[in-house]
Amino acid sequence: MTKTVFEPDMDDVATAPDDAAARRAVAPVICYPNDSLPSADLTLYHQARKSAVKTDEVLVPARDAACFEVPAGHFFRISSVDGPQVGDLNLWNRDDLSERFYSGKTRALHGTHITTGERMWTSFPQLRPMATITHDTLGWYGIDQYGGSVHDVIGTRCDPYTGNLLAGSQYHHCCHSNLTRALADHQGVSLAKAEPHVHDVLNVFMCTGFTRDTGQYFMKASPVRPGDYLEFFAEIDLLGALSACPGGDCSAEHSSDTAACHPLLVEVYAPAADALEGWVRPQLNGYDGSHGR
Numbered sequence: 001m002t003k004t005v006f007e008p009d010m011d012d013v014a015t016a017p018d019d020a021a022a023r024r025a026v027a028p029v030i031c032y033p034n035d036s037l038p039s040a041d042l043t044l045y046h047q048a049r050k051s052a053v054k055t056d057e058v059l060v061p062a063r064d065a066a067c068f069e070v071p072a073g074h075f076f077r078i079s080s081v082d083g084p085q086v087g088d089l090n091l092w093n094r095d096d097l098s099e100r101f102y103s104g105k106t107r108a109l110h111g112t113h114i115t116t117g118e119r120m121w122t123s124f125p126q127l128r129p130m131a132t133i134t135h136d137t138l139g140w141y142g143i144d145q146y147g148g149s150v151h152d153v154i155g156t157r158c159d160p161y162t163g164n165l166l167a168g169s170q171y172h173h174c175c176h177s178n179l180t181r182a183l184a185d186h187q188g189v190s191l192a193k194a195e196p197h198v199h200d201v202l203n204v205f206m207c208t209g210f211t212r213d214t215g216q217y218f219m220k221a222s223p224v225r226p227g228d229y230l231e232f233f234a235e236i237d238l239l240g241a242l243s244a245c246p247g248g249d250c251s252a253e254h255s256s257d258t259a260a261c262h263p264l265l266v267e268v269y270a271p272a273a274d275a276l277e278g279w280v281r282p283q284l285n286g287y288d289g290s291h292g293r
Ligand SMILES: [Zn+2]
Pocket: 088, 157, 158, 174, 175, 176, 244, 245, 246, 247, 254
């Protein structure tokens, strides 16, 4: 019988060239050397934090999300209060939701996980620091034997669409849905209006990495314990939304009601009026926007 379907010989595509070993042996170069990034003045921030007083707090219920506002120049702290729990954090410019956290560029600039002194950067065209991490009680964790670390900017957020794709489920308390409801309620808009503003998150306290053999995204039980916290300095006026992930400590599964889940506490602190002398709000990105025309 004659073959009527064209079938390319895929084996040819995967045949290694003679110099494969030499090509693999080429040393990597860092895509974005970050020594020229405007650095955070942690000494100033830490000094200012000493005078700060708490102005607000929000308890984010387990398997749900809540919004909070942080004026520029204030601090906010996310704490584990009850038991090991990870949080999915979205941040926006409070006055312009189109300027929001840019997980991919933050990853390109700082790496897969972020800690003290590193920043959350905003989307184009602003591309500027929106929040700086000033304290991380899990800073001791480093990178473990599996290549895992905490506070990642490599995950997206658990969502009902992927759950449906993989398991045909209709689960409504994934972080994506939690963030959507919280934002809709805070802004007084419909779920349909709020949903497009929800974006890839900072996975607070979550311990993740990529497997070395297959390159797959993995999670493991978070090392976070009650009393641990991650604290930020708000570089611009912020609207935040935090979801206490249905995965709990993400040791087993998410996108269901199976895991033990706990609330997360968000606290906002205002430093004394003169404590930030020398700090300037980040300017908009300097690119002229003409794109060559
Ligand atoms: Zn989640």
